[in-house]
Amino acid sequence: MEDKQTLKQDISPECRERSNSAEPSCVSMKSDRSMEQPVQLEGGHTSTDLSDRSNSPVSSCVSMKSDRSMEQPVQLERGHTSTDLSDRSNSPESSCVSMKSDRSMEQPVQFEGGHTSTDLSTFRLNLLKKFQCLCEGTATQGNPTLLNEIYTELYITESESGEINNEHEVRQIETHSRRTATEDTPIKYNNIFRPLPRQDKAIRTVLTKGVAGIGKTVSVQKFIVDWAEGKENQDVQLIFPLPFRELNLMKDKTLSLSDLLYNFFPETKQMEISSDEYKVLFIFDGLDECRLSLDFQSNVRLCDVSESASVDELLMNLIVGNLLPSALIWITSRPAAADLVPSECVHRVTEVRGFSEPQKEEYFRKSISDQSLADTIISHLKSSRSLHIMCHIPVFCWISATVLEKMLSEAESGEIPKTLTQMYTHFLIIQTNIKHEKDYETKVKDKDMILRLGKLAFEQLVKGNLIFYEEDMRECGIDETEASVYSGLCTQIFRQESGLNQGKVFCFVHLTIQEHLAALYAHFFTNNINLFEKTKESLLSEILNLRKYVSLSEMHRKAVDEALQSKNGHLDLFLRFLVGLSLESNQTLLRELLTRTGRCSYNKEETVQYIKQKITENRSPERSINLFHCLNELGDDSLMQEIQDYLTSKKIRETKLSSSQWSALVYVLLTSEQEMDVFVLKKFIGSQNTADEVILKLLPVIKESRSVQLYDCGVTDKGCVDLTSALRSNPSHLRELNLSKNNLGDSGVKLLSDGLKDTYCKLETLQLSDCRVTDEGCAALASALRSNSSHLKELNLAINKLQVTGVNLLSDGLKDSHCKLKKLRLSYCGVTGEACAALTSALRSNPSHLRELDLNGNKLGDSGVKLLSDLLRDPHCKLETLGLYNCGVTGEGCAALASALRSNPSHLRELNLKGNNLRDSDVKLLSDMKDDYGLQTLLF
Template sequence: MEKGSRARRVMWKSFVNMHHAVPKLDKILKEMQELGPDPFDYMITGRGLSEIPSHLKDVQQKHKETLRVQTETLRVNTILIKEKVKIFQLVILYTELTVISTVRDRTLVEHELLARGRDHEEWRKKHLRRELEKIRTDQLFQSSFSWRGSSFQKMKSFFQRTSSGSSAAVSGVAGIGKTTMVQKIVYDWATGKIYPHFQFVFSFKFRDLNAINCRINLRNLILDLYPYFRNILRELWKNPERLLFIFDGLDEFKDSIDFADNRRNTEPQYMCTDPEDWCEVPDIVHSLIQHKLLPGCSVLVTSRPIALHLLEKAQISVWAEILGFVGEERKEYFNKFFEDQVVAAAVFKHVEENEILYTMCYNPSYCWILGLSLGPFFTQRDRKQQGVPKTITQLYSNYIYNILKNHGRAIESPRDVLLKIGEMAFTGVSEKKIVFRNGDLIKYNLQPSQFLSGFMMELLERDDSAQSVVYTFPHLTIQEFVSALAQFLTPDPGDIRKLLSEAHSKEDGRFEIFLRFVVGLSSSRSARPLEEFLGPFLHQTICGVIDWVKEKVEGEIGKTESETGKRDLLNTLHYLFESQNQTLARVTVRSVETLTFSGLRLTPIDCAVLSPVIGLCDTIKYVDLENCSIQCEGLQRLGPALHKCQVLRLGSNELGDSGVKLLSAALRNPDCKIQELE
């Protein structure tokens, strides 16, 4: 800046040329453009934002104390053990999530476990290469600038204040920690750790707003939760820039909020402009986000990706996504989960060594399931560690086993009840339904019980006259597992091969994990612990599933000319891996001579699945993995089997020095048959 006008022009030109590739720089330039030529004018306007009149201080303190008490503990469903709910101190259990200042996709049709498991590691590596900007929760409503040095001390107070009238959207898949993150934000504000420029924070859940079936105003929305604001709200409206509104779980909202609807700009009844006006709930939320109601206030909205497209036309100034746990954050979670650090280390080591389980660990909900399911193998002396789950089906089988162990003896026939739960769950998977009501329970002849509560969480919903109870599985994958389990418990299975084929033909991915579970449950290793409580699985169903997998592998093994064909074969090989059926695998792939996945991105998980397949191919000659984005980690999974083929193509993969060393080990194998290497 001290080199003269020509040097400054070159600098700014360089910034403009490169800003699209650097998210933080792009954000800084946009903010500078908004600030105008003289930011000192804004600094004067922004002074005193944190100052509060003395007569409001008492209410603020009461509000902070109320929020602190509400948010200082974390209630966790512990359905695998005898206590239904355990209460933890938030600050003790909370593990910082990685939040990135971008959103990868705003529509998502593929199953979230597959979609995130498949690409999560690649995004993690981008973050480590500093191609992504990681932001903390206290930065969502803070300027990008972080000036240092004595000459900028006056600017610092301005640039770190909130941008007036800022709306932020945070995306994240189910179970990734959006609600817990909101709880931590509210707790940190209430305890004076973040956002001192906000005098008051109001937090709402869309799930609770669903119960409001009449017109209401913002004033009463607040007073329903915090009645001590009754006499001062009119004064708060005068300084909206000091207010933060949080709305959690847009994907759970029953009403539509359409920001692309042009009528809202022309017909006043669609817009609420006064916090005392009576409006529909979606119009209040819409007007706050669009800065038509209390212009100058800040708004935070969280949502799963499936509903994020609703906000594309909204005036959102900050987009962010919770990436979940990366690197050491996963280890930190298990260290906090287990009081015994020896057990924590043993469980994490097992997870880390299993690529499929490790990839699941980006999601706190999966970490919770892993911790509850794997812990007993490392804490009970009578459980042999060689039985520790290796596949996702084995993991969930042990998850359900622990529920049955603690609750199954409380009812006469757990098999019959679990069959009914599974049938209801399957209908839900088919219809993309995750919330069940009393009518659904009656339809499947189910009654609320201690046993049922072991599988489903009870949630309260308010309506005009009373509160009603709805039910949901702790996670979509648990619903899918119980759906798959029901196929083996029914006395009348019908044509299981037809059911599986129809599910496989759905292009939106809704049955993908369900199918993996069904195939996995055909394995005696996965079925054995459950049969202890549920009785033997139906032999007819097991044979039908095995025949279906055999038919799929044999039908797709030679159809890899197109990318779709390669993807279909890879998915089918995942089924084969989940079955852990060595006989089935050998019969289906023993005589294969060619395997080609060129141009299809293969993750380390895919490589872990592919390796035993190549290992079982007695006649394999040609393996084409060109342009598959295989790096060192993937090659490490493939390494034990590569020496078997005669022609091996690895062109355009970033193997690096470590990858070449792994390849050299394959070439040195005494049984190596490689004649041609690319």
């Protein structure tokens, strides 16, 4: 009771008022929140107004908060700060045994060494104080909000492996927007260490990945709060949140794990962390921000928490399990850095996906009080595919709500933003116009501050840094005190944190804001110097020294070339913003804020034509997608409109498309609001285009599709080369591939089998009916079925000349423990009674997953059917559907089947015996048994 009273007193009046409210657990933002100032904390630090996220009744969804980049840590005693540890979806179920609700009233438990349960309660209470509130509002008002009141579950999925996607993070978001929920295995954040049904592996280390701003850190924070309140995961006694951005500040320190924990958590000094007394969870948030040398090949082995070593060696030994092997480990990271931890050290990989489609709307309805205005904003965002896709990122929803709510509610003049550049430019203006605090007199002009921030943004973008430190700020002429209080520009776009009095860490609210400022700097403040001239020295310092002047068109050309050469597309968004800022409409918006500096006359058409030229030259339509986004930023949709006309008139099959038109078709299909879960090749092939050519040209679309239908299209083994690359793509979305009635031959099937073996392949259904497959192709497929990465559930090989050898080879694959095949179709494949022997032997294997076997049109005879009947009696056989149409079965075979049906167990539910030489008495024998032995469908 004492603990509860203490907690109640420690919560601010505002939080207490909200916690006593009858309102739902997710409070919408005030409609005027975009104009509020951040909270002023000790040491001049500010909280960014980033506590906006919509709530949703859908459980597998998202947090109204973005991720830690949207929140400032709270200043605690001894200089400690809470990092915005936040991103994971909630669950009504506890992953562990819950404490009783009245546990706070129990008497302290005496542990060895004199410790009591009160020590743990104090630790728990301190964490709750640190993470329970998120701050929003002006510095003078102060408006801390309980996390529980604004949190909505994030959509989190379990991944098969720690696969790395090197695309730009916005491109990953665009890809994820096309995925259906049925492709994923959802997992609740509070069950993060709990195995899923039918998983018997223990989970010690979890890696959670997700793009910047998607909600990783907010989930971590919610996990901690639920634990500290006694709601979830109560088998864990201690949770140690150790964000990498704070650990970075101790990279030169040598100390023991006990000392490290004492530095962060002074109340642990008397605790024996190494004993079995405590079950411990370490949370390492922000692996992508790590500046420590995590060398997992190191020979340094630490087993004692009192042994001293460097911080990176301590972390490595913790993660590997040398130190505290029973401790749980949770690591969060952006995708690009997820492979810094070896896969063998990770027991579960999860991914935060951000807002689902329903939650996008839910966010705006919750955060904007005027529902009519919310509807208008939602409709506007849906009208722009590029903006609507970006709404998967919670931070972007906050930016859009800030801009559109102000523009539409105040009836401001000017065009409502339809492109990313317009949206971010309006956001910059709104933040810059926020008034200074009354008692603060700034000495820095808006233009100068934007120049300095832009320089910092560009330099850190070139280096690939999302976070930076005091020395980085000083190099760009930024005074941290000025930055922390200057208008809304720095406090809402730019944020800082302090950790352990060791130093300060800085970052922009989101990567896209950094990219926009970097483009702004390149466009307005560099006098058209050649930003892309490669030198041995620092790119930025060299170009500033050279002061090499070029025209804006030439600068765009070099930026386009540089972006196309990037393997991971890290300049894609920068390029979009750069070309978008060249439009007169965007320059007009910024004219009062930024004075143009010697800008030469600019002809937009030169940039448009150069981009179209690159689209024509680029052999990969996939790499051209961002160039089409750039054309959209420039207001040129001529290529896309041309393709839309072809699609609408259904003349696409008869049209000989140029390479640029093929690229435009890819872009239109991938950005269409119509779902492309099913790709049908026949819509695009005709007299002008062969199947193999279309597969190559539309490969990016095929890679994004769940089902690819290529039935009777004239596909050859040449087309199989490209289809194999789709099976191997990362991430792989393809679940069904129908190639029936194509002349693939064994060569084509071998290629596909290689794709099935790939670790990224998730194909579940493969249709190869009438594809001229022989025993050679069967050998390749059997090898794929034995692969430990095989996800194949259904295989159709009907109307192929497999004969006895081919069936024997397939049977070897079916026996393997890695094979998960549930449906096998071998109708009209020349299967004989002899081949049935190998097949039935395979289906007796343990485990055998096969539930449906189609042997229609094969000359099995009674000998083959007797073997199948013996199989049905076997306890390992779980066959539910058996097709024996036109298989030469007589009364003798029918009697064997009847005997098998009487056996226990027999799981058979459907039996097809049409087209066989059965007498009336045979039919009656089986018909009389139908209801008594569980047979649901019997065909004669």
